[in-house]
Amino acid sequence: MHGKEHTPREIKVGVLGATGTVGQRFIALLSRHPYFIIHALGASQRSAGKKYTQAVNWKQTSPVPAQVRDMVVKECIPEHFVECSVVFSGLDSDVAGEIEEAFRHAELAVFSNAKNYRRDPAVPLVVPLVNSSHFAMIPQQRAQHSPPLKKGFILTNANCSTTGVVVPLAALEKAFGPLESCMITTMQAISGAGYPGVPSLDIIDNVVPYISGEEEKMEWETLKILGGISEGDEGLKSFDMHDKHPLRISASCNRVPVIEGHTECVSIRFARRPPPSPQQVREALTAYTSDAYALGCPSAPRHTVFVHEEVDRPQPRLDRDYQMGAGVSVGRVRQCRVLDIKFVVLANNVAIGAATSSILNAELAVVKGIIS
Amino acid sequence: MHGKEHTPREIKVGVLGATGTVGQRFIALLSRHPYFIIHALGASQRSAGKKYTQAVNWKQTSPVPAQVRDMVVKECIPEHFVECSVVFSGLDSDVAGEIEEAFRHAELAVFSNAKNYRRDPAVPLVVPLVNSSHFAMIPQQRAQHSPPLKKGFILTNANCSTTGVVVPLAALEKAFGPLESCMITTMQAISGAGYPGVPSLDIIDNVVPYISGEEEKMEWETLKILGGISEGDEGLKSFDMHDKHPLRISASCNRVPVIEGHTECVSIRFARRPPPSPQQVREALTAYTSDAYALGCPSAPRHTVFVHEEVDRPQPRLDRDYQMGAGVSVGRVRQCRVLDIKFVVLANNVAIGAATSSILNAELAVVKGIIS
Amino acid sequence: MHGKEHTPREIKVGVLGATGTVGQRFIALLSRHPYFIIHALGASQRSAGKKYTQAVNWKQTSPVPAQVRDMVVKECIPEHFVECSVVFSGLDSDVAGEIEEAFRHAELAVFSNAKNYRRDPAVPLVVPLVNSSHFAMIPQQRAQHSPPLKKGFILTNANCSTTGVVVPLAALEKAFGPLESCMITTMQAISGAGYPGVPSLDIIDNVVPYISGEEEKMEWETLKILGGISEGDEGLKSFDMHDKHPLRISASCNRVPVIEGHTECVSIRFARRPPPSPQQVREALTAYTSDAYALGCPSAPRHTVFVHEEVDRPQPRLDRDYQMGAGVSVGRVRQCRVLDIKFVVLANNVAIGAATSSILNAELAVVKGIIS
Amino acid sequence: MHGKEHTPREIKVGVLGATGTVGQRFIALLSRHPYFIIHALGASQRSAGKKYTQAVNWKQTSPVPAQVRDMVVKECIPEHFVECSVVFSGLDSDVAGEIEEAFRHAELAVFSNAKNYRRDPAVPLVVPLVNSSHFAMIPQQRAQHSPPLKKGFILTNANCSTTGVVVPLAALEKAFGPLESCMITTMQAISGAGYPGVPSLDIIDNVVPYISGEEEKMEWETLKILGGISEGDEGLKSFDMHDKHPLRISASCNRVPVIEGHTECVSIRFARRPPPSPQQVREALTAYTSDAYALGCPSAPRHTVFVHEEVDRPQPRLDRDYQMGAGVSVGRVRQCRVLDIKFVVLANNVAIGAATSSILNAELAVVKGIIS
Structure with a gap:
């Protein structure tokens, strides 16, 4: 801050x-x-x-x-x-x-x-x-x-789930041009459902592989956020929904017994061929700075995206409070055998996510x- | 049984x-x-x-x-x-x-x-x-x-994670011909790591987005299992690793605070165009019968793959003991915006998985x- | 059975x-x-x-x-x-x-x-x-x-909490005569509160040291159950509330993140001086047989009270399903420095407890x- | 601080x-x-x-x-x-x-x-x-x-468990004179066992009603801490183990699936007859100030004992970080039907407890x- x-x-x-x-x-x-x-x-x-x-x-x-x-x-x-x-x-x-x-x-x-x-x-x-x-x-x-x-x-x-994934995606589009497709599997914290929210009988020692409306939100909101604003004939503006470079997004949303912090496994394909390497992706994520920080907003995190080098991070319990939960953590940036690059995102759903x-x-x- | x-x-x-x-x-x-x-x-x-x-x-x-x-x-x-x-x-x-x-x-x-x-x-x-x-x-x-x-x-x-995913994949290849690619994100139970295994301080209120060697195992073993046996010049047999129809598999493995039952989010692309519909996939999974059952093995489950219709199933705590954990549960069969079809798999890692x-x-x- | x-x-x-x-x-x-x-x-x-x-x-x-x-x-x-x-x-x-x-x-x-x-x-x-x-x-x-x-x-x-503790207390009164006082601290499963019941945000990584009305129920119900039936002047019967041998009961009730099985730490003082030894208590608990079993009720457990010898048992996850949860487990029978004898009780709150x-x-x- | x-x-x-x-x-x-x-x-x-x-x-x-x-x-x-x-x-x-x-x-x-x-x-x-x-x-x-x-x-x-209980006991002895007996049932966090410590398979969805050596430590250490120093014939000092007013302590120790913060249900009997009322106990606990604070130690908490008025507090997840875990929380002060007064203690086992x-x-x- x-x-x-x-x-x-x-x-x-x-x-x-x-x-x-x-x-x-x-x-x-x-x-x-x-x-x-x-x-x-x-x-x-x-x-x-x-x-x-x-x-x-x-x-x-x-x-x-x-x-x-x-x-x-x-x-x-x-x-x-x-x-x-x-x-x-x-x-x-x-x-x-x-x-x-x-x-x-x-x-x-x-x-x-x-x-x-x-x-x-x-x-x-x-x-x-x-x-x-x-x-x-x-x-x-x-x-x-x-x-x-x-x-x-x-x-x-x-x-809250959209917010976590859209920050690294924006950083990568800024650095490497448009994305073509994106697969996301989330493991979402119970606090995302408010209070009383998820009954304990439903989630202790369990995973619920469904959150009502969540996948649709992630697939739609991401396009609005990553897209620009077009101006029509009479000067009327509209959100372009990333339509110049169609981006296919597929989300699978799960609830897990975690109190705070949504973890998301993300895999992406770039339009650009060849795609950037994992190391280039890491550098681009680290280099990304938000307008909010550049403009001096007091709640903006210094590290918009913090890239973990440890092989088993980020983890919600250990990393959700870093920078008071105002930034996004990324780890395990590596090649994907189906798309180009995959990585893990962690975002504090009640802080930056809300x-x-x-x-x-x-x-x-x-x-x-x-x-x- | x-x-x-x-x-x-x-x-x-x-x-x-x-x-x-x-x-x-x-x-x-x-x-x-x-x-x-x-x-x-x-x-x-x-x-x-x-x-x-x-x-x-x-x-x-x-x-x-x-x-x-x-x-x-x-x-x-x-x-x-x-x-x-x-x-x-x-x-x-x-x-x-x-x-x-x-x-x-x-x-x-x-x-x-x-x-x-x-x-x-x-x-x-x-x-x-x-x-x-x-x-x-x-x-x-x-x-x-x-x-x-x-x-x-x-x-x-x-x-144990390979076992869960390979059963429905085999059923689908049998019904619809070879697969082309497969993305898997796992949420694996702690019992998969044996005893004492995962320290409680590492996993309560947490997700660990990494299991050593697991992704490599899933990506390699699946090819050996789904592949056939070739016979060489001198009558020597070898496992063909699915090489007639190259299959790209990408796995992301996570540990979650669940005692028993690995949950896996799977998305697949078929070689066949157009691909089967979700309903055709459901039917093929339900229809699939294992040799083990057909041959009368007493531990073989009657339903090799049990397809759940409820929107939020399978769940490890509720479904892991069905048929004594000898079969595999599948749910949420639906279209994927990036590949063709996606679904959720649950397999009891200590039963059918071991x-x-x-x-x-x-x-x-x-x-x-x-x-x- | x-x-x-x-x-x-x-x-x-x-x-x-x-x-x-x-x-x-x-x-x-x-x-x-x-x-x-x-x-x-x-x-x-x-x-x-x-x-x-x-x-x-x-x-x-x-x-x-x-x-x-x-x-x-x-x-x-x-x-x-x-x-x-x-x-x-x-x-x-x-x-x-x-x-x-x-x-x-x-x-x-x-x-x-x-x-x-x-x-x-x-x-x-x-x-x-x-x-x-x-x-x-x-x-x-x-x-x-x-x-x-x-x-x-x-x-x-x-x-459900009363049921767990009252079984061994009855067994001990039968063997050694009336009890004088009893301190109970419970660690109760979430299923005791029904569904949706306890919000997951309240209980994951937590203990709630209060369950509305529960302590009063335990302190009162135990007296009615352990007491007899008196007959008044005109042949009218009434429950005597153990009033011939006043029994003081103090309960402290806690909710813990366990799905099924109430664990209770119990300490008792006998009227009889000197009190029985831990070994005598173990034997009396093991020897106790319910009328329900003696009369051939098909759901009655063979072991009304199962006494564990291992130092760290009973545990809810491992022991709650023994005999389909129809009996009560007791362990750690030992001397108490304040009252006479203390031990741990486990009862399946949705089985024998309901x-x-x-x-x-x-x-x-x-x-x-x-x-x- | x-x-x-x-x-x-x-x-x-x-x-x-x-x-x-x-x-x-x-x-x-x-x-x-x-x-x-x-x-x-x-x-x-x-x-x-x-x-x-x-x-x-x-x-x-x-x-x-x-x-x-x-x-x-x-x-x-x-x-x-x-x-x-x-x-x-x-x-x-x-x-x-x-x-x-x-x-x-x-x-x-x-x-x-x-x-x-x-x-x-x-x-x-x-x-x-x-x-x-x-x-x-x-x-x-x-x-x-x-x-x-x-x-x-x-x-x-x-x-760590001794520390939690001994603070309110000291406060009460200071205000009302010696205690005569004390029953304690603990619900201890996994972090008390260090790392890797408690295997997750042992504690998720479970309570372990035993911690090796813990009850003996609590019963012995409390006497040394609450006791004074005697001076013998030749000026040699020794810890008196509270022996002028024998204090009987009985502890039952349990491990619960909580990351940090030991919760303890405590019941006490005072030597003084009649004993203080719950309200007097609350006031004495609130009034108690440690030497450490009085002497200006920078890590000393302002509230040595914080007394909660809410009926369901303290709770480890919500209260363990209050004052950076340097004080002790007490709640549910009320009459005990067997001893005099009972209450719930929460102490952060890795902060004030270590x-x-x-x-x-x-x-x-x-x-x-x-x-x-």
């Missing part, structure tokens, strides 16, 4: 879904943030009106931060958040659609972890270590609204002047 | 490495076998001379079978096993090479779980649900010995008249 | 809560029962009308038994169960109270796993390996009903002629 | 057993210490001569600290450590006896985690949050040596002027 000279003094932020798993992580991270100040907490009607410590079933390994202990939780309606320049949403997808739209309509900047707007053609799906260029869609999103918005917008981050990405996106929005 | 009318009355068998993990499973299975009778137990010098219950650190979930409780453990030298028509070896690879050779030399039929002779050009590597035709190499193996052997031979079964395969191989040898 | 000559041919039974965790275990056990025949399955309105395989989320390690696969699930109302001589209830306590009462009122014999009637002064709380004498309360229970019942009654079994106990109770009722 | 004004600038320290589990934790903690500077690393001959990163199989969740990465590991002989004012020993007990004696003989101050000298009548067994008064034995220890030592001594900390205690002991030695 590093800061920059010209960072803002203080920016008030709100957290929606503040008592949930992602909401708790938002609060833990924001309580130590250099300029985001937690100003309002939103949750369901059942929690509204209670002090945060009474409303929450706190499951983090650090205590409830002092500044929110006695904060009164509010309902998720825009009136309670008007003073917030940024609203982080950890809402579940069954309520996120309506609430986030209401907040955008009320001219609030919403950074969402929910899946609801990821496929919206006017909403950027931003992995902050990869495609901050997609912020360019925000003016069009505002303009399409009726009446046109001045400050409000919705920006989402990606599914709350940290939203916060980084908001930091990027600040740096880019989209939020003042 | 099913029996046949004309089975032998009693065949005396020995178990080498009787106190180890695989040896214990041999004993548990053989104690209930219709015609194999445990006659001699071999272990290291440290155990030799002790009663079995005193020599063993028994880790099975059923008690030590009554018939071996007081049996005196012997050293692994052929003299103690001369009355055995079959010798099952659960020896570790660091001692298996020499001991198994000594037993073969002493005219004993050795069914080995160790890796030492799997790559030997005269030793069949037999997954009993797949390539019992490779028994045809035994006469040549005996003939090459000096002096030629009359009864002795070594036959090995495959690595002891059960050796016993089935010995049953095949009995049926085929190789052992009398 | 053993049978007897004069067992009934066939007795039709129903299962309430047939899709739940306990209900599934009932069905798995009853499908192999020598004379209980599953005749009707009851579940919530949501399941009623569906075939069992469609209604259930089957979580057992054996497949759904053939005889219930296509059985249509019914609502839990007595009309659907009139042909059943026995009704096993695996209902949750939030609905068990009303439904079980309705079934009793309809002259059905209800064997319940729920806690609702355990404290009822007319309902026997029977651990079948301990206090089958409490069946003697049934006539009074029927008589108190208005109008008096001829066949209907409710009989409950105990909490479904097996209900079935044994029903077998006892058959043998005793309470059910015809 | 807090510092003080008059702390020393820099004190050079050595670590014996630097590649082991405890050694790694020493290094992780010392790398951030305000005045202890890692100067020399000792390990077995096999590691000697290698750079630390090459010698160690690093298993901590933070990377190898920069200052030791390239440090060359030495053999554990005093010559290599002469410049160290403090030597921390994480040696295994099979070698600790001889090596630690050699270091003491060479006038080095040895702070040991091994059990070898804990029962030595001249060696203090110090839990730094409890009995820093036992440092008073050091002059006598030096004097007994031939020739008398000027600087050398050995001081040990306690077994390395942190040694470092705190060394800080105490600095503050007390025993080390200069």
Whole structure:
């Protein structure tokens, strides 16, 4: 992490879904943030009106931060958040659609972890270590609204498994040109399913080789994130879904008895012939730097991709907290007998895979002047 | 399981490495076998001379079978096993090479779980649900010995991960012709590493994305098993390693916190265009019957491959004991965006992946008249 | 397990809560029962009308038994169960109270796993390996009903943790006279909490030192079970709660990441001075035989209490399935520096701790002629 | 943690057993210490001569600290450590006896985690949050040596389970006078057994109700720590083993599938009648402050004993890292029906239960002027 000279003094932020798993992580991270100040907490009607410590079933390994202990939780309606320049949403997808739209309509900047707007053609799906260029869609999103918005917008981050794999893929496309195909098998942590989430009877001494909707998300979101923005006849922008260089992605998603940290076995084929060597791949991954870091976002990791040399790393328990989980680990870069190159990716699903990405996106929005 | 009318009355068998993990499973299975009778137990010098219950650190979930409780453990030298028509070896690879050779030399039929002779050009590597035709190499193996052997031979079964994947692959090649490529990502149980094996500190709340030598074994053994036997100029036979239809295999092997049952995500490409549909694949897998079952081997499972229809199966904890772990489970058969078809395989690594395969191989040898 | 000559041919039974965790275990056990025949399955309105395989989320390690696969699930109302001589209830306590009462009122014999009637002064709380004498309360229970019942009654079994500890305590009181105090610390399996039950995020790599209501249940139920039946002035019977020899019980209950099998560390003080030696305790535990076994109940274990000699046993994973989980394991019998004797108990919470106990109770009722 | 004004600038320290589990934790903690500077690393001959990163199989969740990465590991002989004012020993007990004696003989101050000298009548067994008064034995220890030592001594900390329970016991004896009896049932983490330690096959989905030698250690060490120092006729001091108020302790030790953090269920009886109430106990525990904190030791926790009010805490996964694991957590303080009061203790076995205690002991030695 590093800061920059010209960072803002203080920016008030709100957290929606503040008592949930992602909401708790938002609060833990924001309580130590250099300029985001937690100003309002939103949750369901059942929690509204209670002090945060009474409303929450706190499951983090650090205590409830002092500044929110006695904060009164509010309902998720825009009136309670008007003073917030940024609203982080950890809402579940069954309520996120309506609430986030209401907040955008009320001219609030919403950074969402929910899946609801990821496929919206006017909403950027931003992995902050990869495609901050997609912020360019925000003016069009505002303009399409009726009446046109001045400050409000919705920006989402990606599914936690997508985030892990898309960072090294972006680094490799940057270095070696377009990819042609990509096979991914995930071993995902239980925290990816929220709380109460996965019943212990289903996962202790077990693997569940299925996560509802996950493979489709990975196969679709990756294309939106790795793709660019095209401009049509009348100046209308659209996400190009990597369509100039069709990229075939096949994902197999599994749940394993790991608390935190998604491990993914990835194999890729480059368009370029001959493909780069494993050593060239390692170097390109190590050399890759995110815009977020270059622009001085305080939550950006120094090593966007950390490449392990040990033969048996990365491992979720040992490596998930490196750089506070804000970067991505890669190991076992080697040749693949079917495609070109294969490797193992580890990403902390609740840090870079969720709350940290939203916060980084908001930091990027600040740096880019989209939020003042 | 099913029996046949004309089975032998009693065949005396020995178990080498009787106190180890695989040896214990041999004993548990053989104690209930219709015609194999445990006659001699071999272990290291440290155990030799002790009663079995005193020599063993028994880790099975059923008690030590009554018939071996007081049996005196012997050293692994052929003299103690001369009355055995079959010798099952659960020896570790660091001692298996020499001991198994000594037993073969002493005219004993050795069914080995160790890796030492799997790559030997005269030793069949037999997954009993797949390539019992490779028994045809035994006469040549005996003939090459000096002096030629009359009864002795070594036959090995495959690595536990190889066994799981090779059964459905064989079924599909039988139905649809040769495969062209195969990507496999495994999630392997800790029991695959023996005892004490994987330290708990390494695997609780963790995934280890590396198992020494495992990927190489899977990529090589699969070719030997799925391949045929060629006959050269002078009538000399050799394993053809699937070389008429080159098959590219890429394996990524992971250890997960599961006690028993290897789960494998498999994606394949057929040579045939267009490839079969998922439904055709399901039907072919279900229809596949092993020689072992057709020939009436009592340990052969009725369903060689059991195809699950539920979206989230097979799972190791729930499905590993189906048919006493003697068959293979397949689920989630569906299209792959990179290759043709993908699916999930579950195989019980200590049953069909180890002891059960050796016993089935010995049953095949009995049926085929190789052992009398 | 053993049978007897004069067992009934066939007795039709129903299962309430047939899709739940306990209900599934009932069905798995009853499908192999020598004379209980599953005749009707009851579940919530949501399941009623569906075939069992469609209604259930089957979580057992054996497949759904053939005889219930296509059985249509019914609502839990007595009309659907009139042909059943026995009704096993695996209902949750939030609905068990009303439904079980309705079934009793309809002259059905209800064997319940729920806690609702355990404290009822007319309902026997029977651990079948301990206090089958409490069946003697049934006539009074029927008589108190208005109008008096001829066949209907409710009989409950105990909490799963209580069951484990009460068996060796009963054996020791039988051999050495009354106990004076008993300290128990439990390490309970997740299956004790049903499904979905304990969230995996709460228990992987963790211990939860609290189970709601559990300590109170253990401290109270043990007294009812170990106590006798007193007869008052007018011939009215009541449970004496061990009040002739006050017994102080202190329980500390913990949840641990174990799938099945409750482990309990127990320390006791006898009234008798000097107390028996550890060896005498071991012998008394081994010698103890249940009425259920003596009377030929087919589900009764041959070894009511199995005493382990190995220093590190019993262990849930290795010992929970011994005798199909129908007995209780005890190990590490040794002196206690504070009380007299301490030892470790293991009981399979879903077998003897739940479904097996209900079935044994029903077998006892058959043998005793309470059910015809 | 807090510092003080008059702390020393820099004190050079050595670590014996630097590649082991405890050694790694020493290094992780010392790398951030305000005045202890890692100067020399000792390990077995096999590691000697290698750079630390090459010698160690690093298993901590933070990377190898920069200052030791390239440090060359030495053999554990005093010559290599002469410049160290403090030597921390994480040696295994099979070698600790001889090596630690050699270091003491060479006038080095040895702070040991091994059990070898804990029962030595001249060696203090110090839990730094409890009995820093036992440092008073050091002059006598030096004097007994031939020739008398000027600087050398050995001081040990306690077994990890003992440490957890002895802190609240000391607090309660301080507030309410002597205890009379204490029953303890532990649920201990796998890291307490070092690396490779507990095989995963032994502990996943399991409890092992036995840890060799552990119960004896807890029952004996607690008496030495809670006892005082008596002075005999000729001014000779001895540890009194709490013999003025005999204290009976009974421990039952279990291994559970938890990575870090020992949970202990404790029940106690006070000599004082009537005993204090649960609320008085809570207050006394909260009020207790260690000498180490009062004297400004930088590694001392602000809350020696943190008392949880939530009904289901402490839990190892959630609470073990509070205050960097340097304090002890207590929860569920309530009445016991057999003794007086019962509660749950959680102590981080690798922090306060091992390395942190040694470092705190060394800080105490600095503050007390025993080390200069």
